[in-house]
Amino acid sequence: xxxxxxxxxxxxxxxxxxxxxxxxxxxxxxxxxxxxxxxxxxxxxxxxxxxxxxxxxxxxxxxxxxxxxxxxxxxxxxxxxxxxxxxxxxxxxxxxxxxxxxxxxxxxxxxxxxxxxxxxxxxxxxxxxxxxxxxxxxxxxxxxxxxxxxxxxxxxxxxxxxxxxxxxxxxxxxxxxxxxxxxxxxxxxxxxxxxxxxxxxxxxxxxxxxxxxxxxxxxxxxxxxxxxxxxxxxxxxxxxxxxxxxxxxxxxxxxxxxxxxxxxxxxxxxxxxxxxxxxxxxxxxxxxxxxxxxxxxxxxxxxxxxxxxxxxxxxxxxxxxxxxxxxxxxxxxxxxxxxxxxxxxxxxxxxxxxxxxxxxxxxxxxxxxxxxxxxxxxxxxxxxxxxxxxxxxxxxxxxxxxxxxxxxxxxxxxxxxxxxxxxxxxxxxxxxxxxxxxxxxxxxxxxxxxxxxxxxxxxxxxxxxxxxx
Amino acid sequence: xxxxxxxxxxxxxxxxxxxxxxxxxxxxxxxxxxxxxxxxxxxxxxxxxxxxxxxxxxxxxxxxxxxxxxxxxxxxxxxxxxxxxxxxxxxxxxxxxxxxxxxxxxxxxxxxxxxxxxxxxxxxxxxxxxxxxxxxxxxxxxxxxxxxxxxxxxxxxxxxxxxxxxxxxxxxxxxxxxxxxxxxxxxxxxxxxxxxxxxxxxxxxxxxxxxxxxxxxxxxxxxxxxxxxxxxxxxxxxxxxxxxxxxxxxxxxxxxxxxxxxxxxxxxxxxxxxxxxxxxxxxxxxxxxxxxxxxxxxxxxxxxxxxxxxxxxxxxxxxxxxxxxxxxxxxxxxxxxxxxxxxxxxxxxxxxxxxxxxxxxxxxxxxxxxxxxxxxxxxxxxxxxxxxxxxxxxxxxxxxxxxxxxxxxxxxxxxxxxxxxxxxxxxxxxxxxxxxxxxxxxxxxxxxxxxxxxxxxxxxxxxxxxxxx
Numbered sequence: 001x002x003x004x005x006x007x008x009x010x011x012x013x014x015x016x017x018x019x020x021x022x023x024x025x026x027x028x029x030x031x032x033x034x035x036x037x038x039x040x041x042x043x044x045x046x047x048x049x050x051x052x053x054x055x056x057x058x059x060x061x062x063x064x065x066x067x068x069x070x071x072x073x074x075x076x077x078x079x080x081x082x083x084x085x086x087x088x089x090x091x092x093x094x095x096x097x098x099x100x101x102x103x104x105x106x107x108x109x110x111x112x113x114x115x116x117x118x119x120x121x122x123x124x125x126x127x128x129x130x131x132x133x134x135x136x137x138x139x140x141x142x143x144x145x146x147x148x149x150x151x152x153x154x155x156x157x158x159x160x161x162x163x164x165x166x167x168x169x170x171x172x173x174x175x176x177x178x179x180x181x182x183x184x185x186x187x188x189x190x191x192x193x194x195x196x197x198x199x200x201x202x203x204x205x206x207x208x209x210x211x212x213x214x215x216x217x218x219x220x221x222x223x224x225x226x227x228x229x230x231x232x233x234x235x236x237x238x239x240x241x242x243x244x245x246x247x248x249x250x251x252x253x254x255x256x257x258x259x260x261x262x263x264x265x266x267x268x269x270x271x272x273x274x275x276x277x278x279x280x281x282x283x284x285x286x287x288x289x290x291x292x293x294x295x296x297x298x299x300x301x302x303x304x305x306x307x308x309x310x311x312x313x314x315x316x317x318x319x320x321x322x323x324x325x326x327x328x329x330x331x332x333x334x335x336x337x338x339x340x341x342x343x344x345x346x347x348x349x350x351x352x353x354x355x356x357x358x359x360x361x362x363x364x365x366x367x368x369x370x371x372x373x374x375x376x377x378x379x380x381x382x383x384x385x386x387x388x389x390x391x392x393x394x395x396x397x398x399x400x401x402x403x404x405x406x407x408x409x410x411x412x413x414x415x416x417x418x419x420x421x422x423x424x425x426x427x428x429x430x431x432x433x434x435x436x437x438x439x440x441x442x443x444x445x446x447x448x449x450x451x452x453x454x455x456x457x458x459x460x461x462x463x464x465x466x467x468x469x
Numbered sequence: 470x471x472x473x474x475x476x477x478x479x480x481x482x483x484x485x486x487x488x489x490x491x492x493x494x495x496x497x498x499x500x501x502x503x504x505x506x507x508x509x510x511x512x513x514x515x516x517x518x519x520x521x522x523x524x525x526x527x528x529x530x531x532x533x534x535x536x537x538x539x540x541x542x543x544x545x546x547x548x549x550x551x552x553x554x555x556x557x558x559x560x561x562x563x564x565x566x567x568x569x570x571x572x573x574x575x576x577x578x579x580x581x582x583x584x585x586x587x588x589x590x591x592x593x594x595x596x597x598x599x600x601x602x603x604x605x606x607x608x609x610x611x612x613x614x615x616x617x618x619x620x621x622x623x624x625x626x627x628x629x630x631x632x633x634x635x636x637x638x639x640x641x642x643x644x645x646x647x648x649x650x651x652x653x654x655x656x657x658x659x660x661x662x663x664x665x666x667x668x669x670x671x672x673x674x675x676x677x678x679x680x681x682x683x684x685x686x687x688x689x690x691x692x693x694x695x696x697x698x699x700x701x702x703x704x705x706x707x708x709x710x711x712x713x714x715x716x717x718x719x720x721x722x723x724x725x726x727x728x729x730x731x732x733x734x735x736x737x738x739x740x741x742x743x744x745x746x747x748x749x750x751x752x753x754x755x756x757x758x759x760x761x762x763x764x765x766x767x768x769x770x771x772x773x774x775x776x777x778x779x780x781x782x783x784x785x786x787x788x789x790x791x792x793x794x795x796x797x798x799x800x801x802x803x804x805x806x807x808x809x810x811x812x813x814x815x816x817x818x819x820x821x822x823x824x825x826x827x828x829x830x831x832x833x834x835x836x837x838x839x840x841x842x843x844x845x846x847x848x849x850x851x852x853x854x855x856x857x858x859x860x861x862x863x864x865x866x867x868x869x870x871x872x873x874x875x876x877x878x879x880x881x882x883x884x885x886x887x888x889x890x891x892x893x894x895x896x897x898x899x900x901x902x903x904x905x906x907x908x909x910x911x912x913x914x915x916x917x918x919x920x921x922x923x924x925x926x927x928x929x930x931x932x933x934x935x936x937x938x
Contacts, residue, residue: 195915199829201861201862202861204633205910215673260772360667422667425674430674447675449925
């Protein structure tokens with residue numbers, strides 16, 4: 001790399017780095033003609049995250065077609081002292097897959113094969129670059145579905161989802177990606193290939209390297225293939241929208257339903273101001289005769305229509321205001337739209353600061369009351385929009401009316417989260433965006449353990465430098 | 470340690486090691502009078518595993534009462550170059566908690582507090598030394614149960630269960646211990662305290678140290694507290710015993726039930742010779758009019774009686790011979806006894822070699838046919854007894870008629886397992902017993918990664934030396 005220009009901040013100007021001739025020749029030998037891209041226009045597409053907040057630069061995009069080629073790339077780059085940023089669908093929110101220091105971008109898109117689905121246990125081995133949508137299509141042919149679902153499904157890749165331990169909508173029932181990982185293949189920072197694609201659930205033959213790579217944000221190894229468990233797709237679904245007078249009643253109700261409703265697949269919270277914004281944008285009518293301060297959208301699935309059991313659970317719920325429940329696909333989608341259109345409606349007010357955090361359930365209600373006050377105390381003209389996965393304590397804190405580079409509100413909110421025992425990153429990870437606040441959640445001893453593990457698997461620090469640590 | 474006598478083999482004579490006076494004084498200062506035990510008779514109880522196969526020796530038993538005392542012990546021992554074997558209930562099968570090299574035994578029994586059960590998410594923080602039985606008693610008061618159940622419940626501790634990633638009977642539905650770990654507190658080999666007891670399911674703020682410690686067999690850190698998720702205890706249960714003519718039909722049937730029966734909690738396989746042995750021992754009558762070569766014991770749970778749905782699933786099962794299904798507690802227990810009494814009945818023939826392995830489901834039936842032939846080809850007078858958790862591919866291979874130290878059959882069976890893509894350790898881990906065969910399942914690159922991680926968290930190698938690596 002002739003000019004390894006480090007960008008200044010998130011938007012700093014950069015001199016485009018170029019590949020040294022000998023490095024180029026060695027990469028070409030590993031990758032063949034299709035695998036090495038230096039056309040600046042093509043490379044540029046891979047140097048910006050989808051929010052536009054992180055803009056880096058890179059001398060080259062490498063597109064290996066196999067685990068062996070990934071190992072070759074890592075060996076060559078390591079020898080030349082050049083760092084690498086692994087990139088899947090590049091749909092993260094924390095700048096974890098963007099070359100902010102002039103790194104080579106290693107895109108996994110060509111390793112996208114989806115293997116046969118095992119009829120006995122529903123497992124499948126998937127190339128890291130396969131999208132969630134492509135996997136879902138294969139799963140559907142077998143009456144199955146991927147274990148994690150999320151909005152970016154047509155772009156997000158399985159490798160990225162494992163590397164960030166993605167969660168999505170159904171964590172309340174099935175847990176995050178880590179719980180569904182039945183095997184892995186990855187290349188560490190030394191170029192070593194770790195492959196354990198056995199798919200055995202009961203397997204205690206050493207440290208859980210798969211679970212360690214899962215959520216490591218590309219800093220310990222480049223995932224090349226993963227073996228995941230597909231889940232049965234229940235035949236029947238019911239969706240309910242439930243109005244509450246108070247947040248704590250909503251949290252308690254969801255906790256009770258988790259125990260009484262075996263098929264509870266999602267429990268999403270939205271607040272009155274967000275619902276009003278969505279209804280004003282869409283023109284849809286309010287499902288209730290009167291406004292409620294808090295709404296919970298619930299999906300229950302089962303082999304038979306779960307609506308009767310759900311109605312029983314609602315009848316036993318304390319503090320409930322009103323509820324609509326439907327098993328019909330059209331009305332179900334209309335209820336879901338009230339939750340799902342929050343993102344678009346809020347974005348239309350101007351790019352929000354988005355903080356994806358988790359609170360302990362017993363601190364959830366108080367946090368949701370406190371955070372808008374805190375935000376306006378820091379920036380009076382800012383406005384807070386809250387929605388999220390109340391079953392897991394996961395809140396999406398969206399703040400509009402802030403300058404893009406104004407981090408004061410982010411810092412205040414994350415301090416509030418950590419002070420309440422919460423996590424500053426529910427999903428997406430720490431990346432570059434939250435690195436300066438990692439200490440809010442992790443002790444020096446824990447961070448020292450992270451650094452020691454990083455050195456163990458990537459001794460030269462060439463994998464995703466500046467991310468997480 | 471004046472005489473750090475290493476035992477020869479599993480049973481070698483040992484000279485009892487003693488504590489150097491300055492080490493003793495420093496440990497006394499950390500632990501107080503109750504925490505340091507050097508009485509040989511008391512120490513001796515902690516130097517033998519429950520199978521009697523591993524007999525070590527130790528200069529001292531330390532019984533810390535807090536995480537801080539554990540950290541103090543590790544610091545003192547590290548400074549003196551003395552190794553430590555963490556010990557929970559000492560119910561493992563692979564010699565992973567026995568001081569075979571004259572190590573100090575660090576027993577967690579005094580750290581056995583069980584915290585309040587969260588009404589919102591059913592989580593509880595538990596001292597590593599609390600037994601599964603004690604946790605189950607607390608859980609019952611809340612209508613809940615521990616996420617993992619196993620036969621040694623009155624002795625096995627939560628710390629040991631996490632350190633070995635225990636699975637037990639219900640893995641087919643709920644997964645192993647690692648899936649239920651919501652927080653951890655541990656002391657690494659440097660004396661550093663890693664504490665992350667947040668209980669947040671959506672929490673991506675660095676590497677998954679909890680998952681890494683889980684299954685690490687005490688070689689990376691000493692777990693002192695764990696936060697685990699308790700599960701709702703379904704109101705109704707049905708148990709069935711199903712006879713099959715052939716193993717492959719039984720495997721296929723269980724795979725189909727996993728998809729069609731949401732409440733499938735256990736699927737255990739037993740074979741005719743084992744059932745005959747059990748019935749001859751107990752005097753109970755055969756539940757069927759005729760013998761079947763293969764039986765599957767199934768438990769299904771739900772809020773309502775699951776027997777009708779189970780009957781429907783049986784009616785749709787190919788290759789099924791005969792079945793009895795009951796929802797009544799007494800008859801349920803009698804069916805379970807046919808499976809559970811296998812251990813006692815086989816032990817009565819003379820201490821068996823016990824190999825706990827997992828096969829890929831598509832190799833399970835062929836393995837069960839092949840392994841008895843293989844065993845008699847190695848030792849003609851030996852006899853093989855197979856039973857296990859067919860839902861997970863987990864078989865308990867018991868071989869009677871072998872000399873205790875004759876490893877030829879063990880090696881042949883483990884090679885057969887690995888050759889079929891299986892795991893040489895379904896549960897319990899590698900310990901000392903299977904260390905020489907780790908290479909059957911793990912590549913040199915993977916073992917090098919294990920060693921690098923071990924060095925990262927226990928640079929002087931004082932935690933459970935000789936176990937796993």
